[in-house]
Amino acid sequence: MSIVSDTYHLFIRALKKLVRNPILLFFSLLQPIIFLVLFTQLFSRFVETGLFPAGVTYLEYATPGILLQNGFSSALQSGTSIVDELNSGMLEKMLVTPVNRSAILLGRLVTDAFRVGVQSSIILILAYILGFNVATGAGGIVLAIIIVAFFGLAWSGISLAIGLRTRSAETVFGIGGVLTFPLLFMSTALVPVKAMPTWMADVSSFNPISFAVNAVRDLSLPSAFSGATIASAFVVIGAIAIVTLGATLYLFRKVVK
Amino acid sequence: MPEIVTVEDLVEVYSDGTKAVNGISFSVNDGEFFGFLGPNGAGKSTTIKVLTTLLKKTSGKVVIAGNDVDKRAEAIRKVIGVQSQDTVIDQDLTGEENMMLQGHLHGMGGEALKARVKELLSLVGLSDVAGRRAGHYSGGMKKRLDLASALVHSPKLLFLDEPTTGLDPQSRAAIWEYLSKLNKEQGITIFLTTQYMEEADKLCQRLFIIDKGQVVASGTPESLKREVGADSITMTLEDGAAASETKDRAKQALGGIPGVGNIIDSDGGLTVYAKNAGLIIPDIVRTFDSNKIRLTSVSFASPTLDDVFLQHTGRRIRPEELEAKSQTFQRFGAARRPARQ
Known part of the structure; x- marks a missing residue:
């Protein structure tokens, strides 16, 4: 199957490019690490307000949020790579070969998911050192990473679509940057709904980040594991993925034609 | 000699109404070194894009190696090699990795691909730097790598869009030598566009000059x-x-x-x-x-x-x-x- 082997080769290529630009990799991890260390110190006494789930440290509460934040902002950079391929002529160079068309996009998406997965693992290890634990064990860790990676994949679609549409890396970065903070802070990533003003709590309850964060939190916190939260996260992320990847596919087809 | 490229009444109108190519017809024989010349904006690159399956034509007929460009684009992609005007290589990969990737995209693999890559890198004189990242190559080396990567799958027909633009005379002469060799020794048909008349004169057996989307002259350099x-x-x-x-x-x-x-x-x-x-x-x-x-x-x-x-x-x-x-x-x-x- 050429789609499998083509995707594989393009994935390997993208990995080599990632590893060979360690500075980029380093900086994209720097932000979540700073969040992890600073926020969990700065807000450590917030849990005393009683607005947080009982018996949970702020580190335990916020780590799932920081995982999602990383997946989110890292995915939003995905579009810059397709802009690069478009403008350098690399995409055309691929398109004159018999390479499977879908594999070009798939290779990109697999790389993004993989990258988010690796970054999540690094954040989890660091959080573990600071005292974070995943209550549901190894299976929970794997499922949490899958949720974060799937979430990243859905948002990659937005970034890729913007990249394909505008052919400008600056625009991709700009829109990504503008979206990140409002969406992050108006979600349950860092603070529970109870601690928010009503309007923000309303926004938060529709915010897809909240759904994903709640699912990861369900896996990590000792108390309440509910399959419904996990399922609803997958439904919400899946719906986003269908829209964003659909748009990406549509725009990619236009470019390929 | 059988025709490897047949173009009849090719028309390309862009979505904004610009007529980039306005009804050109020509053919290229198998094994020929063919020159396609014209001023900037004459429709050269547009024609190449249609011939290499990158752009859908508005009307006309294009057959490459027996395959209609609309119906059998995939078959065409297997037999053509393309070097575009801008040098396109992956700067983060080594010369060898660039070549291997191109081979993989053509469905090649294993020892056969490794041997082919080695042979081509030595043909274009890049064996010594094959393991270095292509981003560190000089302009001439990048062009040579780009050319070599267009040859990995042993194409029957090679499209070269201004392959020596921006090169110093020495690198240009080196490329001319490879191209002559490919054409004469391996019988690869070459479709070349260039802005250097000296290059066309030296290399091409037959020339087409287009202007404003139409053919204005054709023949051997001597007859022209x-x-x-x-x-x-x-x-x-x-x-x-x-x-x-x-x-x-x-x-x-x-x-x-x-x-x-x-x-x-x-x-x-x-x-x-x-x-x-x-x-x-x-x-x-x-x-x-x-x-x-x-x-x-x-x-x-x-x-x-x-x-x-x-x-x-x-x-x-x-x-x-x-x-x-x-x-x-x-x-x-x-x-x-x-x-x-």
Whole structure:
């Protein structure tokens, strides 16, 4: 199957490019690490307000949020790579070969998911050192990473679509940057709904980040594991993925034609 | 010889209504070194895009190696190699990895691919740096790597869009040598566009000149030059307040001189063609003198492809190429004489 082997080769290529630009990799991890260390110190006494789930440290509460934040902002950079391929002529160079068309996009998406997965693992290890634990064990860790990676994949679609549409890396970065903070802070990533003003709590309850964060939190916190939260996260992320990847596919087809 | 490229009435209209290609027809024989020339914006790159399956044509018929471009694009992609105008290589990968990736995308693999990559890297003289990242290569090395990567799958037909633009003369000569070798020894058909007339003259067996989306001339370099039929005499006139009026008077005066052919007004000055330039130049100078037209320079040369191009398109291939052109004059031993006043 050429789609499998083509995707594989393009994935390997993208990995080599990632590893060979360690500075980029380093900086994209720097932000979540700073969040992890600073926020969990700065807000450590917030849990005393009683607005947080009982018996949970702020580190335990916020780590799932920081995982999602990383997946989110890292995915939003995905579009810059397709802009690069478009403008350098690399995409055309691929398109004159018999390479499977879908594999070009798939290779990109697999790389993004993989990258988010690796970054999540690094954040989890660091959080573990600071005292974070995943209550549901190894299976929970794997499922949490899958949720974060799937979430990243859905948002990659937005970034890729913007990249394909505008052919400008600056625009991709700009829109990504503008979206990140409002969406992050108006979600349950860092603070529970109870601690928010009503309007923000309303926004938060529709915010897809909240759904994903709640699912990861369900896996990590000792108390309440509910399959419904996990399922609803997958439904919400899946719906986003269908829209964003659909748009990406549509725009990619236009470019390929 | 069977045809490997057949183009009939190709039309390409962009979505904004621009007619980039306006009904061109031509064919390329198997094993031929074919030159496709034209000024910037003539429709060369658009034609190549259609032929290489990157762009859907508006109308017409295009058949590559027996495959219709609309119905069997995939089959075409297997037998063509393409080097685009901009050098496209992955700067983060090594030379060898670039080649391997290209092979993988063509469905190749294993020892056969490794051997092929090794052979090609040595052909273009990059064996020593195969393990270094391509981003560190010089411009000439990048071009060579790009060329080699277009050859990994042993294409029958190679499209080269200005393969030597921006290269120093030495690198250019090296590329010419590889291309000749590929064509002569391996029988690969080459479809070349270039802005260097010297390159087209040296390499191509047959040329097509297009302008404004249409074919304006075709033939072997020799026959095209023969068609010019005469030496070219290029003169520049004194600039001044009445420059364009002077030019018009000069054109009129030239028209009255027996033996003077086609008069072409280009950015390089006035050019006329005459069977025996050495005998005509004194006539021109005398006529101009009596008409009070002041010449600042006059030179002549036996016809080159530049003249063919100029005659058919009314333009030099590119203004910035004029300098290179005057060197060509010297190479052909033509005299550059100051005007007698």
